[in-house]
Amino acid sequence: MLQPKAGIDAGGSLVKFVFQENNKLHYKKYPINQLSAAITWLNITAPNVKVTVTGGKAHLIQQNFFQSAVSVPEFQATCEGARILLLEECKKSDHPFLLVNIGTGTSWYLVAGEKYERILGSGMGGGTFTGLGSLLTKNEEFHDLINLAKQGDKENIDLLVKDIYESAEPPIDGHLTAANFAKGLKVKHSAADRIAAVVNMIAETIVLLTLQAAAIHQVKEVVLIGSTLLGNDSFKTTLEYYLSRLGLKTIYLDKGEYCGAIGAFYFV
The missing domain is CATH 3.30.420.40 (ATPase, nucleotide binding domain)
Structure with missing residues (x-):
């Protein structure tokens, strides 16, 4: 045996x-x-x-x-595991791609065939979500915070481009964030709004760093993995929205957290 x-x-x-x-x-x-x-x-x-x-x-x-x-x-373990899952889930890419591992923090890897290199890291990730979320809502449970974020509206906290231009036509999408959390205590908001704004801030930061890495290394595909994505629909939706607008293809692995x-x- x-x-x-x-x-x-x-x-x-x-x-x-x-x-x-x-x-x-x-x-x-x-x-x-x-x-x-x-x-x-x-x-x-x-x-x-x-x-x-x-x-x-x-x-x-x-x-x-x-x-x-x-x-x-x-x-090594992370990149090899991702390559195995891409094959098993029939999502294998024939081109170099970015592997973005969103765990407690976030790491970026450039993967080309059997070669890989960690090219970037950020303190923004699931640890930020639960840590800052607990400070702003008094709730420390990851899944409770996820459910709370779904009920919130980041626009009650974040200053948007349309807020700056008011009645004038903005030169870019008015729903883009001009400044995270900038409305502060000036407007009425809820704990759900605060955690929704946290999700947006983390997602936007990861998107911007991913865009820069993709431009430098000339890749068009991004494989997103990590426990922070699990059940976190609003987070995934925000990532997909911005990355697709920027011309990057996103790939999720069913067991990417492993x-x-x-x-x-x-x-x-």
């Missing part, structure tokens, strides 16, 4: 598992503050499991739970 195998991606917010059972891959994730419980679950589910780890907290798993675990560099764990699992 083959020894069970697992790939683990331990990041800043989540620990994600990919393991094989009965010739089928299974996926599981836990908050990083439940790491001990997650490892207990894995040991019960797959006794004597062979582990490969990646991510910023991979060393904790090696030190405290699986001393013999093989460690894979995070950038790219790191998948890359670790298939590491030889």
Whole structure:
């Protein structure tokens, strides 16, 4: 009987598992503050499991739970996992593309065939969403904040181009943001409006950095992955809206949040 195998991606917010059972891959994730419980679950589910780890907290798993675990560099695991999923989901691109991993923060990779390079990073990401969201709404739960954002209207917080020009015809789309959060306390708004404005600010920042990276490296396709996208429809809609207007094709992977764990699992 083959020894069970697992790939683990331990990041800043989540620990994600990919393991094989009965010739089928299974996926599981836990908050990083439940790491001990997650490892207990894995040991019960797959006794004597062979582990490969990646991510910023991979060393904790090696030190405290699986001393013999093989460690894979995070950038390598992420890009390899994305390439595997693109093939499995029949979304493979024959052209160089940007891989944008929106996790706690955001990383940009240039992927061309089997070559990849991390070209950019930003502190804007899911950590910004939950952290700033909790300060503005007193709610710390990711999915609660997502649902709240769907009920809000960023235009009650953000200063738009049309607000500046008022009755005059603006030279660009009047619904574009002139200044994030600029209306402040001058207008009536809700907690939902505040978190909707947070979503918009993060999305716009990621779009602008993606546009610059795409122009420098002359690519037209962007693969978006990361846990921040999961169930976050308003965030994805904003990303797609701006990226498509700027002439970039967006590709989402169904299991994109598990790219790191998948890359670790298939590491030889």
